[in-house]
Amino acid sequence: MSSPTQDVPSPALLRLADRLRRLIGAAKVITDPGQLRTYECDGLTAFRVRPGVVVLAEHRDDVVATVRMCAEQNVPFVARGSGTGLSGGAVPVADGVLIVLSRLRRIVSVDPDNARIVAEPGVINLWVTQQAAPHRQAYAPDPSSQQVCSIGGNVAENSGGAHCLKYGFTVNHVMGAEVVLADGAVVHLGGSAPEHPGFDLLGAFVGSEGTLGVVTQVTVRLIQVPEAVQTMLVGFRSVEDAAGTVSDIIAAGILPAAIEMMDALAIEAAEAAVACGYPDGAVAVLVIELDGPSIEVDENFRQVHALAGARNAFEIRIARDGDERALMWRGRKSAFAAVGRISPAYYVQDGVIPRTRLPEVLAEIDRLAAVAGLRVANVFHAGDGNLHPLILFDDTVDGAVHTAERLGFEILDACLAVGGSITGEHGVGLEKKAKMADQFSADDLAAMQLLRCAFDPAGIANPGKLMPTPRLCGERPGVRVGAPDPALGEVF
Amino acid sequence: MSSPTQDVPSPALLRLADRLRRLIGAAKVITDPGQLRTYECDGLTAFRVRPGVVVLAEHRDDVVATVRMCAEQNVPFVARGSGTGLSGGAVPVADGVLIVLSRLRRIVSVDPDNARIVAEPGVINLWVTQQAAPHRQAYAPDPSSQQVCSIGGNVAENSGGAHCLKYGFTVNHVMGAEVVLADGAVVHLGGSAPEHPGFDLLGAFVGSEGTLGVVTQVTVRLIQVPEAVQTMLVGFRSVEDAAGTVSDIIAAGILPAAIEMMDALAIEAAEAAVACGYPDGAVAVLVIELDGPSIEVDENFRQVHALAGARNAFEIRIARDGDERALMWRGRKSAFAAVGRISPAYYVQDGVIPRTRLPEVLAEIDRLAAVAGLRVANVFHAGDGNLHPLILFDDTVDGAVHTAERLGFEILDACLAVGGSITGEHGVGLEKKAKMADQFSADDLAAMQLLRCAFDPAGIANPGKLMPTPRLCGERPGVRVGAPDPALGEVF
Numbered sequence: 007m008s009s010p011t012q013d014v015p016s017p018a019l020l021r022l023a024d025r026l027r028r029l030i031g032a033a034k035v036i037t038d039p040g041q042l043r044t045y046e047c048d049g050l051t052a053f054r055v056r057p058g059v060v061v062l063a064e065h066r067d068d069v070v071a072t073v074r075m076c077a078e079q080n081v082p083f084v085a086r087g088s089g090t091g092l093s094g095g096a097v098p099v100a101d102g103v104l105i106v107l108s109r110l111r112r113i114v115s116v117d118p119d120n121a122r123i124v125a126e127p128g129v130i131n132l133w134v135t136q137q138a139a140p141h142r143q144a145y146a147p148d149p150s151s152q153q154v155c156s157i158g159g160n161v162a163e164n165s166g167g168a169h170c171l172k173y174g175f176t177v178n179h180v181m182g183a184e185v186v187l188a189d190g191a192v193v194h195l196g197g198s199a200p201e202h203p204g205f206d207l208l209g210a211f212v213g214s215e216g217t218l219g220v221v222t223q224v225t226v227r228l229i230q231v232p233e234a235v236q237t238m239l240v241g242f243r244s245v246e247d248a249a250g251t252v253s254d255i256i257a258a259g260i261l262p263a264a265i266e267m268m269d270a271l272a273i274e275a276a277e278a279a280v281a282c283g284y285p286d287g288a289v290a291v292l293v294i295e296l297d298g299p300s301i302e303v304d305e306n307f308r309q310v311h312a313l314a315g316a317r318n319a320f321e322i323r324i325a326r327d328g329d330e331r332a333l334m335w336r337g338r339k340s341a342f343a344a345v346g347r348i349s350p351a352y353y354v355q356d357g358v359i360p361r362t363r364l365p366e367v368l369a370e371i372d373r374l375a376a377v378a379g380l381r382v383a384n385v386f387h388a389g390d391g392n393l394h395p396l397i398l399f400d401d402t403v404d405g406a407v408h409t410a411e412r413l414g415f416e417i418l419d420a421c422l423a424v425g426g427s428i429t430g431e432h433g434v435g436l437e438k439k440a441k442m443a444d445q446f447s448a449d450d451l452a453a454m455q456l457l458r459c460a461f462d463p464a465g466i467a468n469p470g471k472l473m474p475t476p477r478l479c480g481e482r483p484g485v486r487v488g489a490p491d492p493a494l495g496e497v498f
Numbered sequence: 499m500s501s502p503t504q505d506v507p508s509p510a511l512l513r514l515a516d517r518l519r520r521l522i523g524a525a526k527v528i529t530d531p532g533q534l535r536t537y538e539c540d541g542l543t544a545f546r547v548r549p550g551v552v553v554l555a556e557h558r559d560d561v562v563a564t565v566r567m568c569a570e571q572n573v574p575f576v577a578r579g580s581g582t583g584l585s586g587g588a589v590p591v592a593d594g595v596l597i598v599l600s601r602l603r604r605i606v607s608v609d610p611d612n613a614r615i616v617a618e619p620g621v622i623n624l625w626v627t628q629q630a631a632p633h634r635q636a637y638a639p640d641p642s643s644q645q646v647c648s649i650g651g652n653v654a655e656n657s658g659g660a661h662c663l664k665y666g667f668t669v670n671h672v673m674g675a676e677v678v679l680a681d682g683a684v685v686h687l688g689g690s691a692p693e694h695p696g697f698d699l700l701g702a703f704v705g706s707e708g709t710l711g712v713v714t715q716v717t718v719r720l721i722q723v724p725e726a727v728q729t730m731l732v733g734f735r736s737v738e739d740a741a742g743t744v745s746d747i748i749a750a751g752i753l754p755a756a757i758e759m760m761d762a763l764a765i766e767a768a769e770a771a772v773a774c775g776y777p778d779g780a781v782a783v784l785v786i787e788l789d790g791p792s793i794e795v796d797e798n799f800r801q802v803h804a805l806a807g808a809r810n811a812f813e814i815r816i817a818r819d820g821d822e823r824a825l826m827w828r829g830r831k832s833a834f835a836a837v838g839r840i841s842p843a844y845y846v847q848d849g850v851i852p853r854t855r856l857p858e859v860l861a862e863i864d865r866l867a868a869v870a871g872l873r874v875a876n877v878f879h880a881g882d883g884n885l886h887p888l889i890l891f892d893d894t895v896d897g898a899v900h901t902a903e904r905l906g907f908e909i910l911d912a913c914l915a916v917g918g919s920i921t922g923e924h925g926v927g928l929e930k931k932a933k934m935a936d937q938f939s940a941d942d943l944a945a946m947q948l949l950r951c952a953f954d955p956a957g958i959a960n961p962g963k964l965m966p967t968p969r970l971c972g973e974r975p976g977v978r979v980g981a982p983d984p985a986l987g988e989v990f
Binding site: 119120121142164166174175177178187191192193194195197198199200201202203204205206207209210212213214218230231232233253256257258259261298299301302304305306358359360361362390391392425426427428429430431433434438442445446447449450451452453454456457458459460461472473 | 611612613634656658667669670679683684685686687689690691692693694695696697698699701702704705706710722723724725745748749751752753790791793794796797798850851852853854882883884917918919920921922923925926930934937938939941942943944945946948949950951952953964965
């Protein structure tokens with residue numbers, strides 16, 4: 007985490023801003039240092055960089071003109087949606103242009119018959135579902151930030167959410183995208199049909215964190231709103247029992263819309279913040295939501311109830327109406343902010359583990375936290391094995407932020423040790439690029455770098471994010487596999 | 499469609515074969531012209547090319563050694579699984595190496611707790627489900643060729659199947675892959691966890707038809723075997739009613755495991771071949787399969803029954819047991835081969851349209867067929883809008899094969915005209931690469947070519963497939979967007 011001091015934008019950058027003003031309109035181009043400060047960080051506020059120039063794009067052509075100019079002048083650019091990302095993916099470059107997409111917020115078309123909506127990248131996630139609602143359809147990926155985060159940001163980060171257990175991530179719902187590549191070319195990836203020939207560049211683009219280009223239009227698929235939804239809150243006296251119940255439910259062939267888990271400290275925080283009335287004395291709670299035809303939901307509910315009982319659940323509470331359901335979710339969805347009630351500061355991590363390894367990894371997190379002398383509240387998408395440890399610290403204590411950051415990285419190491427991943431849905435961004443080399447081999451990273459360099463050989467699209475200290479794109483590695491093979495050496 | 503005459507392998511290629519024999523063992527390297535003929539085509543038998551050398555790989559290292567040698571000598575290579583592909587994706591290169599992966603057929607691991615199987619690429623699709631069956635799990639993608647097609651081929655083509663309506667395509671089930679790139683580097687894409695950071699190269703690799711490298715190990719996810727399965731056969735007197743029923747079912751929020759449709763000529767062929775006892779006088783039949791918890795299946799079944807009735811279905815037959823279900827499926831699954839009973843030869847096409855456009859596209863296919871003077875039997879995954887027109891022709895008539903091919907392409911044009919795609923699950927291969935330019939703009943294709951060139955700058959991995967007359971990888975286009983912008987021209 008760092009907060010570098012900022013220089014005044016270079017004269018070259020100011021000239022570029024002047025040219026852009028003439029091209030796309032003066033009101034869309036910001037260089038005033040005070041105004042620029044608004045954009046110096048995203049949701050990971052520990053990283054701050056004041057951008058050289060901000061462009062408030064209103065049309066695709068504004069993006070094209072800006073990117074083309076950046077390409078011509080070899081100036082880096084960063085795209086930004088709502089700025090709610092948690093890995094620093096939208097942190098600007100001091101000597102570059104920040105392209106803000108919030109004003110690109112038109113719903114281009116709604117096609118309920120084919121269950122598609124076409125939207126601009128600044129459209130807020132929740133608006134898509136609101137547009138679809140009259141047709142009893144919905145946009146499935148629902149990050150906790152869905153009221154403020156943008157579809158474009160969701161595409162960049164391949165966002166998840168509580169209901170991704172059943173419905174999948176953003177990549178499973180984006181069918182097509184119009185994209186401005188790093189040289190200003192406008193290309194269309196995918197489309198409205200479920201399958202497309204050729205390379206699945208759309209799949210590679212979703213989750214590329216702004217390093218392959220800027221999305222200017224997105225076609226998403228909609229799901230039918232299920233006939234019935236049932237939500238239950240289950241209290242356990244041990245983490246093992248809660249985790250075991252999760253595995254049992256999945257093993258029984260039941261795929262809930264969501265299975266969320268919170269540990270004792272997370273429950274304490276949520277109670278302090280929103281008085282959600284979670285079971286007294288619970289060491290862990292599960293929020294389980296089933297959806298589908300009502301007859302299926304009822305039957306699955308009966309089974310889930312039995313499975314939780316068999317794992318010593320001491321309280322099973324069923325939401326009788328929308329208000330009770332909302333209260334159950336309020337505890338879960340407010341958990342991040344709620345830890346502010348029990349700690350001066352906190353740091354959210356995001357790791358993934360095989361679901362079956364939950365108890366042992368939680369025990370390891372406890373151990374690591376004790377060694378670091380910090381508390382960790384755990385809130386997670388248990389069905390996916392996607393952990394969100396909230397590391398509590400006192401930011402008035404010298405060095406505490408670094409201790410918290412170090413503990414976060416140790417937790418990621420524990421995830422990797424059981425075959426997991428360093429991020430589930432928050433992305434790599436600035437924050438975790440150094441950890442990429444712990445998850446991937448040098449050859450794996452070199453393969454990723456091939457893609458990056460193909461689309462952005464000059465490295466101007468969101469540089470310094472995602473990839474750890476990338477090799478320059480000019481360097482083409484030769485045969486990159488292991489040591490030379492003596493036998494092969496002989497024959498050639 | 500062409501059958502070029504074959505030259506004897508060049509001396510350079512024979513020297514390469516000798517070197518390979520010393521390196522990986524003589525028994526794995528074939529250069530005998532008679533033996534080579536076995537490999538001259540895949541399921542699209544109209545395209546035949548005798549390979550220069552065939553390597554029967556038994557281990558990953560055989561693949562690595564072969565690809566490295568090809569890279570060193572700038573010799574093209576083509577990977578082949580079971581050779582059941584229908585677009586010529588595994589047609590060899592005359593002056594190149596064909597790497598046969600059928601002997602790489604180990605199941606590496608079975609992990610029912612995390613619902614994963616790791617398999618080598620030569621493993622047959624159905625074997626995966628057989629391995630999973632004792633755990634009441636299954637591998638969802640089920641091409642009609644599932645008893646013979648390989649997992650590696652499925653990855654190359656992003657194969658589908660009747661049940662992909664509910665469960666998705668191969669790309670939705672492959673979690674990780676070990677891949678040998680065109681320079682011989684071994685990289686690991688994805689992994690066992692549901693989400694991975696970095697570029698989703700795995701997504702781009704699945705469906706890349708062998709042009710990005712060779713897969714040597716695949717991690718797939720398993721689904722739980724549903725508690726209940728119900729299959730029904732519904733007869734209609736009009737295509738419009740059958741297609742309307744499909745739309746009504748989806749609009750009602752029901753997601754069947756499969757909705758297959760056959761038209762009158764396809765029904766006639768299936769009856770002639772397997773006496774499947776489809777309803778007399780049906781102009782169209784639907785085979786609808788529902789799966790899930792039995793209580794849900796029963797309820798959905800009731801609704802589907804009512805929806806079909808409301809669209810004038812004149813016969814609704816429900817499979818009472820496994821035998822009756824198998825008979826219903828036999829008609830559908832044998833349809834391709836069955837048209838051999840009513841025509842000397844046939845040609846299978848594969849296109850995709852929005853589901854709502856089914857009736858008009860089927861009418862257009864009728865019209866085009868009448869103009870061409872040929873008959874077309876239609877069999878398709880109706881829920882997905884994935885058409886398989888079977889174009890019947892007499893191959894003893896001069897030029898008939900070309901008329902059939904032309905008609906197939908006109909049908910694809912009709913699919914594109916309503917916003918569809920030139921292939922749903924059979925791939926582009928040799929057959930349809932010329933059509934890629936009809937579906938994608940020059941800029942879209944250039945973006946795909948960037949990926950190809952990044953991974954295979956020399957163009958030795960399955961050359962001449964997928965991409966239409968690709969530009970050479972050395973040529974780097976500049977700004978590829980439209981015409982120069984005069985305003986931009988002025989400021990720089």
